Amino acid sequence: MQAIHNWPAVLRKAWSVRLFLLSVLLQVADVLLSTWGSFSTSLRWSIWLQIAGVICAAAGLVARFVFQGGIHEQK
Structure with a gap:
């Protein structure tokens, strides 16, 4: 495995x-707030942070395969 030549960009x-x-x-915030007991009365916020984290991860996966001008070289 080798890094691409323009990895900083x-x-x-x-x-x-x-x-x-x-x-x-978002996932770290969920873990920290759950650990500190902030969600002891309402788990609704914990669930929303988890869902938002999963949505961002899925969007990141899709964005990884989309052409972005200024980053990728056209051939």
Whole structure:
């Protein structure tokens, strides 16, 4: 496995990376708030954070296969 030659540009500009990062942040927020007991009275917020994280991850997967001008080279 080898990194692509323009990986810094992809890391900065790709929507898939941004969506995956947002998904991770939502999942971390859910874990932290659940651990601290913030969701002890209402699990509704925990479920919404989990659903939002899954949606962002799925959107990131789709975005990874979509052509994005300025990042990918046209052949």
